[in-house]
Amino acid sequence: xxxxxxxxxxxxxxxxxxxxxxxxxxxxxxxxxxxxxxxxxxxxxxxxxxxxxxxxxxxxxxxxxxxxxxxxxxxxxxxxxxxxxxxxxxxxxxxxxxxxxxxxxxxxxxxxxxxxxxxxxxxxxxxxxxxxxxxxxxxxxxxxxxxxxxxxx
Numbered sequence: 001x002x003x004x005x006x007x008x009x010x011x012x013x014x015x016x017x018x019x020x021x022x023x024x025x026x027x028x029x030x031x032x033x034x035x036x037x038x039x040x041x042x043x044x045x046x047x048x049x050x051x052x053x054x055x056x057x058x059x060x061x062x063x064x065x066x067x068x069x070x071x072x073x074x075x076x077x078x079x080x081x082x083x084x085x086x087x088x089x090x091x092x093x094x095x096x097x098x099x100x101x102x103x104x105x106x107x108x109x110x111x112x113x114x115x116x117x118x119x120x121x122x123x124x125x126x127x128x129x130x131x132x133x134x135x136x137x138x139x140x141x142x143x144x145x146x147x148x149x150x151x152x153x
Contacts, residue, residue: 001087003087004073004074004082004085004105005075005081005082006080006102006104007073007100007101007102008099008100009089009099010032012025012063013096014096025063025122026063026098032061032100034100034124035059036122036124037124037127038125038126039120039123040120040127041121042118042119043117043118043119044067044069044111044117045116046111046114046115047111049108049109049140049148050108050109050110051106051107051110051137051139052072052106052139052142053106053107053134053135054076054103054104054105054106054107054134054137055103055104055135056104057103057125058123058124059100059102059103060101060107061101061122061123062091062098062101062107062119062120062121063097063098063099063119063122064093064117064120065118065119066092066116066117067093067111067113067115067116067117067118068091068093068113068117069090069092069112069113070088070109070110071108072086072087072107072144072146073086073088073099073101074086074106074107074146076105076106077104077105080104086144086145091109092117106137108139112150
C-alpha cells in the first residue's frame with residue numbers, strides 16, 4: 001500500500017510466555033520516535049465511529065491493544081504530493097500495529113470487533129484544554145471519500 005506523505009507504520013511483535021504477553025509499542029531510541037507529549041487510553045464501543053479530526057501541531061501514534069479498529073486517514077493538504085489520498089489500516093488483536101499520523105491529516109476509526117476496542121495513543125503534544133489542537137468534521141457528512149459501512153464480499 002502506498003502511504004500518505006508523512007504517515008508511517010510499525011509492525012509490533014507480541015511476545016507471549018507462560019505468564020502472559022508483552023508488546024513494546026513506541027520507544028525513544030527508534031527512528032519513528034517523533035517526541036513525547038502524553039499517553040492516553042480511549043475506548044470505542046462496537047460499531048461506533050470516532051472521526052474525523054485533524055491536528056495542526058500534534059503527531060499521533062495509534063495502537064489498538066484490544067479489539068479491532070478500522071483506522072482511516074485522509075490527506076487534505078494542498079501542498080502534499082498525496083493530496084486527496086486515503087489510507088486504511090486494521091489494528092488490534094490480529095494486527096498489532098502502530099500507525100503514526102502527522103499534523104494536517106484527518107483521521108478516525110470505527111470499532112469493527114464484537115467487543116470494545118482499547119486504543120493507546122502516544123502524542124507529541126500535551127492536550128491543551130483552553131485551546132485544543134483539534135479540528136473536527138462530521139463522521140459521515142463531509143467531502144472525504146470514505147464509507148464507514150461494513151464492506152461485505
